[in-house]
Amino acid sequence: MKTASIEFIRPTLSDIKRAQQKVSRYTHVTPILTSESINEISGAKIFFKCENFQKIGAFKMRGATNAILSLHPDNRAKGVATHSSGNHAQAVALAAKLSGIKAFIVMPKNSPEVKQKAVAHYGAEIILCDNTLEARQKALEETVERTGAIFIPPYDDYAVIAGQATVAKELIEEIESLEAIITPVGGGGLLSGTALTTSYLSPNTPVYAGEPANADDAYRSFKSGKLLPVENPNTIADGLKTSLGVRNFEIISELVQDIFVVSEEEIIDAMRLVWERMKIIIEPSSAVAVAAVIKNPDVFAKKQVGLIITGGNVDLSKLPF
């Protein structure tokens, strides 16, 4: 199956700079916020890079935009395709719309109606399938076969990684002398991109990740040195249920300092804390990184910490508090 990436090697600093130029056409430079009371609680000085204010409400817009704009115009002509029930679906749909091409999104039948509506609102064609990985892959392959569209992977792709890497680029360029950077980790697109950017622009700043204990494949893979799949993930942080990608794992193994796991209760407490103190809506996946900082004062206290808030897409009818 043809995939989006025209880049076959790990993104260089030049690749990330080019990605920034492309991505800036369709995305916001998101604000960086601070909270005195969360600093007090954590003991750290945290700079929250707020991708919840990004287009489609999540950083995924960057990777999808860079992947689509990196396609040769001939390859782009028949449109793009992906499978996702989450933010990547909306990101590909909107980036395709803004690029003037078609998008075909394979979504599980049971994905929330609000997410299907959002994707349809961007003019994408939705292909419904059963909610198994096999069914999704089969539906995607048939769609690509039928339409000639190019597959835009959600994270295991260098063009996508270079797009996600632009978050850390903006963060490091705005806040000097960060002593730690942390993101959540699911498939590893954001974490690997963040680690790459940091290795180029601020090589002495260690990069960390937070992961739900109930979906701890990145933690286990990182600690064992072998890529292990996620097993029965059951976490409120629905964006982090995916298994780590191959390219992502390679970069993370090499460039990430450590991965911390947090419990469901810690995730919910951190989410509520940010909502109450900062008056911003973050999704549970973002709260995973916040919880990891609060849980590990030996690592983060007294440090200037850059923390990537990944998104703010939450079903308000199903809040955990």
Add this chain to the structure above:
Amino acid sequence: MKTASIEFIRPTLSDIKRAQQKVSRYTHVTPILTSESINEISGAKIFFKCENFQKIGAFKMRGATNAILSLHPDNRAKGVATHSSGNHAQAVALAAKLSGIKAFIVMPKNSPEVKQKAVAHYGAEIILCDNTLEARQKALEETVERTGAIFIPPYDDYAVIAGQATVAKELIEEIESLEAIITPVGGGGLLSGTALTTSYLSPNTPVYAGEPANADDAYRSFKSGKLLPVENPNTIADGLKTSLGVRNFEIISELVQDIFVVSEEEIIDAMRLVWERMKIIIEPSSAVAVAAVIKNPDVFAKKQVGLIITGGNVDLSKLPF
């Protein structure tokens, strides 16, 4: 009973400029946000002045700060007092703490524990009383008698009004050529301050207000030309249950263009819309102004509208959706 205001006449532009200098010592210049999708829905181009990001999570910090810093040092020595179950309590407590003086806050016994804790966290002495206006006033009078503290009224006071007037000053100075400005109205502190500032700095810009239909005393007073009290207010917008103040009504009668009422359902829908599309937490009182803009396209569509988001203090355990 001695009250805070040393200013016996309606605030002039100079008074508001002096208030800005005082207020800036303890408050943030809050950001102004926009939302493409809410613009699309309303037909207007809305500039949201986000006082939910203000200290204590609401604009009330401005009025309390200006009132306290306007006191003669001799009057300030014995502390300040007020009665409030809401944002004004926290505002007086924090402004007093930052000014290095004592605060005595009369709160109804049934006020949420989280609000009592916040007030206590700022070092204020809490005096609990029954939840009737009479009990609150009696407890306040006894407290003032006992302590010699000066009463800081929540809205019917020129120093408080001048403090709240600084929100519109920042808004008008940052966004040129606003064609309408709208705030919610409860006691009228913010609305009268906004109307004064606008009359000085942008006299051709009409000022509007939104009010819950279930607590419509400002609407009825404005339409009849007589100050009428609120009757059995029953609205989710708990900050707007109070009756309009005397000084506030005078200014509003003269300088406000119109007041629009909205239903409880419209308030909840607008609140949800802002949470979902803007990823920021606003309290129901703020949503009243948003609902009024959406409900009245004949007034607001195609216009540049400044809208004051008053606060973000919401009990997350008791959400209406």
